[in-house]
Amino acid sequence: MVAGGWVLALLLAAQAAPVAGVEPLVDQVGAVVAVGPSARIVTLAPDVTELVFALGAGERVVAVAPHCDFPAAAAGRPRVQPGDAESVLAAAPDLVLASTAGNDPTVVQRLRSARVRVATLDVTSCARLVEACHLLGALLGREADADTLAESTARRCASAAQRAGRLPSRRALYVVWWDPLIVAAPGTFHDDLLRLAGLVNRAPAGAGRYPRLDPETLLDPTLDLVVAPDEGENRPLFAKLLTRPAGLRLARGSLPVLWVPADPASRPGPRLPLALEALLAAREANP
């Protein structure tokens, strides 16, 4: 307890210009983040960037990570390298927003050591996305917008789950990459997408969030369908797989692929319900 108290005290002391008398927040990885000014925000991942803009705080974003291309206003912001703490510090942020979906925790730690306030989001489900909305709302002073976005997200996810209840349950894999075969394991937001769409994830647990599977898995007769992001990088690899023995069921159509819009389905941000609705629409068209 005593050691924990010292760590807490040091963390609080490291925060830049906290607002006196305001209780600090705890981010989604359990780190304490003091409430303070957020006039110069740097976002280190596309999902976080999309959330900040969705909450109406986009004008305060001074720099973003290289792959932040949505909304259009974010695409025009200066870039920082998320893996390089110096590059982030050069943007003189008073708040840095990171994500467990792609950001290095050691860089986050380095930024904290440099007395920069950093909050990390860890969105592994629609429910966690709702929590992330509230956390960001409190950090950015946009509580009303956060309530609206959180309510809309929760409602859309619940509605999708209700629609999925009318569909037969199917065993599926979420294929992130075709060659090598990389899938989403239980505990990821992709797994939650499958669950909400009435699908049972066949990927094994305990081998990391995105394990590499034996390609023969695609010939397992107990597998009913595959969900995959529809992106340019993945399509040629899929086409190549169709010519191989491992792609036999895919080529014959006995293992259907439900394609979902790539960016909404690959970023655990405000467009995640859109990916879920697209997946459901594909399921309903191919029950």
Next chain:
Amino acid sequence: MTTLGRDAALVAGLLASVLCGLALGGPAVGPADALSALAGHATPEVRTIVFALRLPRLLLALGVGAALALAGAALQTLLSNPLADPFLLGVSGGGAAAATLAYALLPAALLGAVPLAAVLGAAGTTAAVWWMARGPLGSSSTRLILAGIAANAFTSAIILAVVATAPPVRLPGALAITMGSFAAATPTAVVWLAPYLLVPTAVLAWHARDLGLLALGEESAAALGVEPGPVRQRIFLAAAALSGGAVAFAGVIGFVGLATPHLCRLVWGNDVRRLLPRVAAAGAALTALGDLVARRALSPVELPVGVITALLGVPFFVALLRRAP
């Protein structure tokens, strides 16, 4: 145990690795169904999985294992250095660096050219090592190894730079090349590997006697009619082609090229002509079993085969080493 008994054990091990690879293979078909397919009684789906999916993968593993083990045996004998193998001389590293670079940079539609990049990388590194090792009095074993170490440092730096800067979606594939895998095996890949295995093997078989004499020293070999310079060059190029072909179709698989020749020497002695075929068979069996364990240990999750060959082979190697006189 007599030599015949040891040979019988080796053949039995090779056959067991083939049978296990076909019967146990991946997660889609159980052993009973797979054995029915081998007996000709299974459904077309099961036969497809066993013969169109598992068999090419098994053949690729056998071929790559034989190639790496032969390359190691040739280089260790040629350079009179027990540490010599395709990795020490930078040949595997050159292939891997070119393959990872191509994988990270090429458009998705051109990723089929990655094996070609690996072969070119291995060939280019071989030429560079040979050039670096040439001094006023020709290339000595020591100079070749030093040049190989320099090439390794350079190619490792390229691989690290690629891994550090590769687009996130390409990272798993780039890492797969550096850790070895037979997941992409196809009948076409087996056909393409064949010349990289058969031609250099024929060269080694042709020069097996010369290689044995070179192990006694260049002067002794020359006195017995061997031309050390050209023979060394041909054997080195054959070993490089074997290693380049292996990296091109399976990525980097460590330990097989280094340890298999030592294991075989402990069992069958140092006669190169007797050793080479046994080294090829042992390397094939070890790699095929390593791939089987990589697929089955956490099935359907697939582990890197290079990790498995090292984890399985090192304790066995140490045990044999400790028992050796």
